[in-house]
Every structure is written in structure tokens, then in C-alpha cells.
Amino acid sequence: MIRTVLSWSGGKDAAVALAEMRRAEDVHVEGLLTTIGTETNRSSMHGVRCELYERQAAAVGLPVEFVELPADATNEAYERAMAAVIEGYAERSIERIAFADLLLDDVRAYREEQLSNSALDGYWPLWGRDTAALAADFAERFEATVVSVDGEPLGPSFAGRAFDAQFLADLPDEVDPCGENGEFHTFVWDGPVFEKPVSVTTGETVTRPVGDGEFHYCELLTPT
Structure with missing residues (x-):
């Protein structure tokens, strides 16, 4: 079983990715990873409060870890914060991070670059799925x-x-x-x-x- 952490937005693609991973015989989902703003205590793009992510994680039966970022965080600040988290996962023998990306090559390439010098691999359980079919099934x-x-x-x-x-x-x-x-x-x-x-x-x-x-x-x- 490959020990895996899921990058968690709390949204539909992440939930489908979790469902797929739980069906896979070779994957053990260890927990969720979410970024929030230090000033707002919310996800920057979703606007969801940290408390709701905690309730969501409890409802799916997994621990959640938060990476706190300032509102004006640069890419460098984000990358430093993520590098520290990745290093901590490696020390705990986590083997990879899963992402719910579907089709954006540049986003995947960026994530792969950030993991390239780490002990963790990237994993994309939904990559290449037809978005219309996935959305309809999710609904x-x-x-x-x-x-x-x-x-x-x-x-x-x-x-x-x-x-x-x-x-x-x-x-x-x-x-x-x-x-x-x-x-x-x-x-x-x-x-x-x-x-x-x-x-x-x-x-x-x-x-x-x-x-x-x-x-x-x-x-x-x-x-x-």
C-alpha cells in the first residue's frame, strides 16, 4: 500500500479523487493537505473557513493539515512553505502527494517541478478524465x-x-x-x-x- 496524502480543496474534484483512491487496492490515504490564509483563516480561492475544512475532514474520517500563507504570499513563499511540509511528510514515510487536477498541463508541470528534488512522488488519479462526464456523475x-x-x-x-x-x-x-x-x-x-x-x-x-x-x-x- 502506497502511503499517500491528498491535496484537498474541499471541492468536487478532490472528493472524487478521494473516492477513486479509496477504491484502489494499492493506495492508503493518510490524510488531507489544505492551504489557508493566515489573516482570514480561509482558503484564498474558495473563501471557505478553516473550521469547515476541519468538519469536512472529520466527516470523511481523515486528519487534515493546514499550510498557512499570508495574503500577499509570493510563489517563493508558497514554495518554501510547501517544501517544509513535504520534508515533514518524507520524515513520516509518506510516499506521495495526490492532486485532483484534470487537464491543465502547466499546473501539473509546476507540481512535478516542486516535487522533483523531494523524496515524494506526485499522483494524479483523475488526470485526463472527461470533465463533462465527471461533472455529471458527481452531481x-x-x-x-x-x-x-x-x-x-x-x-x-x-x-x-x-x-x-x-x-x-x-x-x-x-x-x-x-x-x-x-x-x-x-x-x-x-x-x-x-x-x-x-x-x-x-x-x-x-x-x-x-x-x-x-x-x-x-x-x-x-x-x-
């Missing part, structure tokens, strides 16, 4: 909420929606069904990899600048 088997959307191809009304067949039908033709180009991000709260659902409700949607554009973020709340 049938999992429950997820769209937590952030890129304001250029999508309006704020897409944030906070369930990731389901209707959401997919409403996407503009130029938007990848899995949001593989960063068009949207999700938070998965139930499905085959979960021992129990993560109870969440949707709150306010806010718009914030990101780079040269803007993203619409829907706040996820835990019922009281």
Missing part, C-alpha cells in the same frame, strides 16, 4: 455548494447554488463543467466518501477583487 452521487465564481464568465447568482444538473445546464458554453480553468469552486458536504454529512447553509454573497478581476463568494454557515 448524481454527491452534494456540494458553489462557494465562489469568477465574475468574468459568471454572475453572482451562480454563487451559493447547489452543484447539480440544473447548475450544469445553466453554465455558459465557454465554462468548463468542472470549473477546471478556475471559473468556479465548490464545497462538498455529502456523498460516498462521507461518514456523515457536513451541515451547512448559505449566507451572504460578497464580491471581492482578485487579480485584475473579481470573484463572487457565498458565505457558508453552520446551523446553530
